[in-house]
Amino acid sequence: MSSEPIERRVSYLGDRLRASRCQICGKEYFELRDYCGNCGRESFGKMANMDLFYEKGKLEVCTLIDEPTNKFSKFERFIYGIVSFHDGKIRVPARITDQILQGSFNPSSLEGREVTPRFRRRYSVGQNDVVPTISLAFTFTDEYYPYQEYKIVQPTKEYELPGIVGYGVYSSRFRIKDGGIERAVPFIDEDSVTAAVEAGKFALIHSGVDSSWVGKVYTGSESNPYAVKPIAAKVAQVLQLGEKDDDLQAIDAIDTEFACKAATSMFKDACAIVNYPCSNINYAMVIGADNSQAAPRGYPGGELDAFVGYGGAAYIFGKKDVIAQIEGWYSCTSDTPDFWRRDGEPYPMHGGRFTGDPAYNKHVRKAASKMMEKSNLKPCDFAYFVPHQPNPSFPVRIAKDLGFKEDQFMPAIQMPKFGNTYSGAALVGLAAILDVAKPDDLILMVSYGSGAGSDAYILRTTNQILDKRQRQKVNIKSLSENQFLEFVDYSTYRRLKQGM
Amino acid sequence: MQNRPVIVAVGRTKFGEHYGKEPEKLIEEAWLAASNECNLERKDLDTCYMADYFLPITNKLGLEEGFLSELTELHVPMEVTRSFSAALKTACHAIQAGVYSIALVGGIEKMTDRWYKIRDDLMLLEDPWSYYAGGTPEANHELLLRAYIKEHGITGDALDVLSDALAKIAVKNHAYGAKNPYAQYQRKISVETVQNSRKSANKALGLFDYAPITDGATALILTSEAVAKKLGVCFVSVYGYNSATDYLNYSTRDELSHFVAAQFAMQGVLKNSCLNVWDIPIWEVYDQSTMMEMVSLEDLGYCKVGSAWRSISESCLDSKGCYEIDGKELYVNMNGGLKADGNPIGATGGAQIHELFRQLTGKADQRQVLIDGVLPKYGGSLEFEGFGTKAYVNILGRDLT
Numbered sequence: 001m002s003s004e005p006i007e008r009r010v011s012y013l014g015d016r017l018r019a020s021r022c023q024i025c026g027k028e029y030f031e032l033r034d035y036c037g038n039c040g041r042e043s044f045g046k047m048a049n050m051d052l053f054y055e056k057g058k059l060e061v062c063t064l065i066d067e068p069t070n071k072f073s074k075f076e077r078f079i080y081g082i083v084s085f086h087d088g089k090i091r092v093p094a095r096i097t098d099q100i101l102q103g104s105f106n107p108s109s110l111e112g113r114e115v116t117p118r119f120r121r122r123y124s125v126g127q128n129d130v131v132p133t134i135s136l137a138f139t140f141t142d143e144y145y146p147y148q149e150y151k152i153v154q155p156t157k158e159y160e161l162p163g164i165v166g167y168g169v170y171s172s173r174f175r176i177k178d179g180g181i182e183r184a185v186p187f188i189d190e191d192s193v194t195a196a197v198e199a200g201k202f203a204l205i206h207s208g209v210d211s212s213w214v215g216k217v218y219t220g221s222e223s224n225p226y227a228v229k230p231i232a233a234k235v236a237q238v239l240q241l242g243e244k245d246d247d248l249q250a251i252d253a254i255d256t257e258f259a260c261k262a263a264t265s266m267f268k269d270a271c272a273i274v275n276y277p278c279s280n281i282n283y284a285m286v287i288g289a290d291n292s293q294a295a296p297r298g299y300p301g302g303e304l305d306a307f308v309g310y311g312g313a314a315y316i317f318g319k320k321d322v323i324a325q326i327e328g329w330y331s332c333t334s335d336t337p338d339f340w341r342r343d344g345e346p347y348p349m350h351g352g353r354f355t356g357d358p359a360y361n362k363h364v365r366k367a368a369s370k371m372m373e374k375s376n377l378k379p380c381d382f383a384y385f386v387p388h389q390p391n392p393s394f395p396v397r398i399a400k401d402l403g404f405k406e407d408q409f410m411p412a413i414q415m416p417k418f419g420n421t422y423s424g425a426a427l428v429g430l431a432a433i434l435d436v437a438k439p440d441d442l443i444l445m446v447s448y449g450s451g452a453g454s455d456a457y458i459l460r461t462t463n464q465i466l467d468k469r470q471r472q473k474v475n476i477k478s479l480s481e482n483q484f485l486e487f488v489d490y491s492t493y494r495r496l497k498q499g500m
Numbered sequence: 501m502q503n504r505p506v507i508v509a510v511g512r513t514k515f516g517e518h519y520g521k522e523p524e525k526l527i528e529e530a531w532l533a534a535s536n537e538c539n540l541e542r543k544d545l546d547t548c549y550m551a552d553y554f555l556p557i558t559n560k561l562g563l564e565e566g567f568l569s570e571l572t573e574l575h576v577p578m579e580v581t582r583s584f585s586a587a588l589k590t591a592c593h594a595i596q597a598g599v600y601s602i603a604l605v606g607g608i609e610k611m612t613d614r615w616y617k618i619r620d621d622l623m624l625l626e627d628p629w630s631y632y633a634g635g636t637p638e639a640n641h642e643l644l645l646r647a648y649i650k651e652h653g654i655t656g657d658a659l660d661v662l663s664d665a666l667a668k669i670a671v672k673n674h675a676y677g678a679k680n681p682y683a684q685y686q687r688k689i690s691v692e693t694v695q696n697s698r699k700s701a702n703k704a705l706g707l708f709d710y711a712p713i714t715d716g717a718t719a720l721i722l723t724s725e726a727v728a729k730k731l732g733v734c735f736v737s738v739y740g741y742n743s744a745t746d747y748l749n750y751s752t753r754d755e756l757s758h759f760v761a762a763q764f765a766m767q768g769v770l771k772n773s774c775l776n777v778w779d780i781p782i783w784e785v786y787d788q789s790t791m792m793e794m795v796s797l798e799d800l801g802y803c804k805v806g807s808a809w810r811s812i813s814e815s816c817l818d819s820k821g822c823y824e825i826d827g828k829e830l831y832v833n834m835n836g837g838l839k840a841d842g843n844p845i846g847a848t849g850g851a852q853i854h855e856l857f858r859q860l861t862g863k864a865d866q867r868q869v870l871i872d873g874v875l876p877k878y879g880g881s882l883e884f885e886g887f888g889t890k891a892y893v894n895i896l897g898r899d900l901t
Contacts, residue, residue: 060650061643063639064703069620078634
């Protein structure tokens with residue numbers, strides 16, 4: 001669909017599965033309506049808008065599509081059917097996603113099962129077209145992604161320092177296993193935009209924050225499908241961040257780019273903005289997500305292909321019901337060309353061994369040691385150390401060099417489970433720690449972005465980290481140790497990663 | 501009925517793949533065939549109504565009336581509709597209102613000119629939200645079957661009976677197609693052929709359950725009973741016509757195992773024409789799939805809801821060519837249906853009327869149906885636009901005077 005106004009309208013309804021309910025007779029409709037067909041004129045102004053984005057539905061009937069229409073041809077084979085919500089009051093057409101189908105197909109084994117909407121690419125379009133998205137893609141709730149209820153919780157406690165009030169991690173169901181590590185592989189309808197939205201959705205669920213309370217969203221990525229068009233705008237629109245005003249969201253949304261530290265860089269900005277008394281912004285969201293790019297093996301830059309993953313994380317910052325306060329930060333920057341991607345090029349290049357000592361090690365070491373020096377803290381004062389993790393060896397070596405012990409840093413090293421998630425890498429590591437941390441744990445996180453720079457943060461967990469943990473079914477453990485993970489071979493990995 | 505509209509001539513092309521012909525050539529052929537059947541010439545036409553579903557997309561022809569004007573060298577009022585039955589309905593209104601006395605009604609579709617994109621176009625036009633979710637034209641028929649199975653609790657061996665009944669529909673339609681010189685597929689098939697196509701697709705419905713992609717054109721000449729009598733030509737009357745609509749998006753409809761539009765259209769037409777269901781023993785129904793023909797028997801009121809598959813399975817033997825329901829014979833799709841005759845969407849309804857005209861005037865050759873040894877009095881056609889989004893029912897009757 002190259003006509004953007006049509007695309008805008010379809011996405012506006014389909015991304016969020018917007019629906020209406022007549023407040024007189026209770027009849028429900030997919031799409032937004034101004035009046036009810038049953039109640040006619042008297043229902044004008046009495047239609048309640050709702051959406052099915054956070055709901056679970058039921059797969060009523062289904063069939064196998066193995067000769068898709070042209071725009072769906074890259075899916076090859078998929079399950080298609082009708083999903084009902086609210087005991088059949090609303091029905092929508094549905095594509096079941098995240099399935100590589102082989103062998104025979106039995107619809108009656110699938111019908112009746114619970115499903116939840118996933119935010120995905122809709123279908124293939126030309127290289128120069130707007131990328132269409134939709135949430136009429138579903139996964140089974142008894143498989144990789146369990147259903148999580150989004151319940152808004154009024155905050156009870158205000159903290160002196162701003163910090164993290166909730167977070168969400170997102171990765172795909174597919175993995176490639178080689179070189180002793182498992183790396184996440186996006187399904188063919190996933191990209192950095194869909195990961196950012198899904199991570200943000202999970203963060204809202206975990207925090208209990210009403211999406212309209214969020215006043216700013218930052219999205220860091222180096223694999224935005226667009227050279228020009230912000231991921232953050234999609235995130236704000238789909239997650240309805242900020243007050244809704246007609247079909248606009250009253251929020252500032254911005255994409256950031258600094259290789260792998262595009263998101264961590266904004267933690268301090270998010271803290272600052274929620275702490276600034278005149279900002280009227282109580283919450284700010286920072287997302288780091290990537291479909292990490294690498295040339296195929298054997299091509300220039302193809303060495304990265306053994307490490308890249310897929311996924312991301314979203315963090316909501318605020319001063320109320322904080323689970324981890326930000327106690328300090330330190331950043332350093334230098335013009336170090338260790339990894340880059342020229343505009344218009346599909347894959348990044350990197351400087352081989354130059355990415356080690358003069359780049360990653362130098363910046364991470366500087367940021368970590370300066371941070372500790374500034375706060376009069378030693379490695380033994382920290383419960384956890386979270387370094388940026390481009391491969392399995394760099395973070396281990398630097399952590400040991402800095403004087404951290406394995407039980408302080410190994411829980412954070414998630415790269416061997418997800419691959420290098422670029423802008424999401426340090427964030428995924430931090431999530432792994434927040435998933436298990438006790439109250440009053442001190443955490444040092446140091447990110448690294450090629451080009452180059454590092455951000456160090458000191459975080460201290462609060463009592464509330466335990467309460468909020470109950471709301472979160474999708475976490476690092478569920479995403480990485482899951483019986484529904486599906487392992488694919490190299491050619492499937494490249495095909496899925498290439499996407500639609 | 502005041503100014504009862506009557507059909508005085510019908511014409512059509514062979515249905516199939518007409519790569520060498522422009523759409524204009526096809527409609528010309530159909531019109532000339534109709535014109536040759538009666539003493540009417542193009543200068544006698546007061547108006548033209550032409551149907552095409554998506555010629556602007558398949559052939560980049562956006563102002564069809566223009567080429568029709570060029571073709572006929574006429575400057576009379578012309579209008580375009582989406583289906584043949586819609587064109588016929590509009591023409592009937594005009595004749596009844598006394599606005600025009602002789603109208604040409606035509607239908608044309610040229611689908612093979614857009615082989616590569618035709619399924620995307622069809623699906624996007626007939627049900628955009630389903631298309632956005634990945635639906636294909638075939639998928640809705642398969643979901644209809646699943647919904648039917650679930651609605652009526654059909655399990656175990658009964659599923660095989662249902663599957664066999666659907667196969668028999670395709671076999672019957674191909675048997676009729678073999679006797680129709682205009683049909684796209686003029687060969688008989690067996691139940692095994694249908695079953696094997698399903699097996700190789702690993703699906704409940706296979707290639708032989710679906711109507712094909714077709715090029716073709718149809719035409720008829722409509723006038724009033726009085727004018728027809730004055731002209732002294734043989735005619736078939738339009739006793740009743742009605743249509744009904746349903747939601748574009750199949751999944752949002754209240755009823756997934758039936759087409760309520762067909763039910764409403766049929767109920768309306770029976771009321772207006774003062775006929776009973778069994779007064780009409782011959783039908784041309786819209787078998788875009790075998791499933792659609794089966795469900796139509798219920799929607800039109802010939803079978804109880806949830807029972808058509810049993811009646812079909814028990815009675816539809818390919819030598820007989822009819823269904824036997826409650827001891828009465830029902831003849832369906834004597835032209836081969838959309839399955840064998842072909843489905844050039846805008847022209848398809850014209851082929852249905854063409855067949856009814858031949859049957860009611862006793863000129864259906866080897867396909868001729870006799871009810872108790874005499875020509876049937878009434879025949880009906882059911883045409884859909886989209887996947888049950890619009891339903892048109894027409895009842896034709898032979899000249900009983």
